[in-house]
Amino acid sequence: MKTRRLKPRTLVGAVAVIALAALSLQGCAVVDGSGDDPDTLRVMMGADTTYPKERKQWQQETAAAFKRTTGADIQWETYSTPQEELTAIQTSVISGQGPDVYAIGTTFTPTAYATGAFVEMGADEWDAVGGKDQFSPASLGISGPSASKQIGIPFASRPFVMAVNDELLERAGITEPPTTWDQLTADAKATTGDGTYGMAIAYADGFDPWKFVWGMAQNAGNTLVDGTTAEIDTTAVEQAYRTYFDWVTKDGVVDPAAIGWNNPQALAQFADGKAAFFPMTTTTSLNSLQGSKVDGKYSYALLPTVPPGATERPADGIEAASILSGDNLVVADYGTKQDLSFAFVRQVSAPAAQERYFELFGQLPTNAEAADRVATANPDLAPIVRAGELSKPTAFTGAWSDIQLSLVDVVVQSIPSLKRGEVTDDQLRARLAAAQRDAQSTLDRQKNGGL
DSSP states (O other): OOOOOOOHHHHHHHHHHHHHHHTTOOOOOOOOSOTTOTTEEEEEEEOOSSSHHHHHHHHHHHHHHHHHHHSOEEEEEEEOSHHHHHHHHHHHHHHTOSOSEEEEEGGGHHHHHHHTOBOOOOHHHHHHTTOGGGBOGGGGTTSSSBTTBOOOEEEEEOOOEEEEEHHHHHHTTOOSOOSBHHHHHHHHHHTOBTTBEEEOOOTTOSSSHHHHHHHHHHHTTOOSEETTEEOOSSHHHHHHHHHHHHTTTTSOOBOGGGGGOOHHHHHHHHHTTOEEEEEEEOGGGHHHHTTSTTTTSEEEEOOOOBOTTOSSOOTTOOOOSEEOOEEEEEEBSSSSOHHHHHHHHHHHHSHHHHHHHHHHHOOEESBHHHHHHHHHHOGGGHHHHHHHHTEEOOOOOTTHHHHHHHHHHHHHHHHHHHHHTOOOHHHHHHHHHHHHHHHHHHHHHHHHHTO
16 A cells, blocks of 8 residues: 655645634644654544443453554544544644544544545555445445545444433323424423423533534425535524523423533433433443443434424425434545554454444444344344434535534533523524524635635
């Protein structure tokens, strides 16, 4: 495998991406260490606050196997927030040094692609990681702008669903999970009381809030980005945020403490039997629920796909049960260790390795053989498998990461108002107008920069 270097035009593109994002990002990632050591591969992944012990165990096992097969060591590096994730990519791209392999969220793949700083996968590259056909076709849906231009190698799949406390629903006389967002609100009201809440939500989480808004907007026919035009300051998006905020203020179906919660705290509330629904979760919740108070009393169900205020999806509505979610591995184009990088990817993409990752973290394999084995052995995961089939990708634009952060920022700015008990219409519309301006500005700069 020949070594690749950033071309001048690529570096210009990278600078443009950094410039357009710098205004909104102040994260700081852990990027240090091995430098040019030819016997150490630097791998950056998201920190795992839900399963830190399992993460350490997996890293030790993976590094030991890598040492046996290649003679090289692995230096693990982490990011903890989307801001840190993007900053790490930007810093490495502009400096031409950094981690050799990144595990990035699927929605960040378009931004990584726009930098031109990661290896584009051709026939030789796919062969080096064990073959493109080993991966489930759906998992390749956000690897690049087209089937012939891809940088993302599928690593883990995390379709979003709801965890449902079957016992609480039965007690309330609810026999079927809701299929519309209004039904979910009504069912949450029916299951609130006697020390339990209808929903476990994490308003302060850096990753979750925008997914609710994206899903509801998609169901209403709004994709948030139409080509080079942002569509955030719209009725559909406003109604999505209003629904999301009203759950904790007007409807009273969410514990007010959840305004300050991250995802693990919301999961803990559901695991303790104190919430009927835990929407926007994945199979990563499996291990936490095993042995909990709801073990044997819960199931998974699809998220609603009919937008707020409607009883059926409109003609232009999208049956987006989930974002196309998970992690892609990308290999740095600026380094000299592509051979080691592809050896690492090949190792963690093998069926046994993928099944081990599922065992430790509950994340579905992207390797088709491993995915089939997991689905056969775990029939209760059928709704999650179905959610994966109904998943839709976010817009493939280098501006998406900034747009995603703008969507989260609407919630961040609203936290004080939520704590006071109300986000007014004027406040919400002003924040959406600001997010629209920021998103459109990012899209315009990307277009003008030729990315």
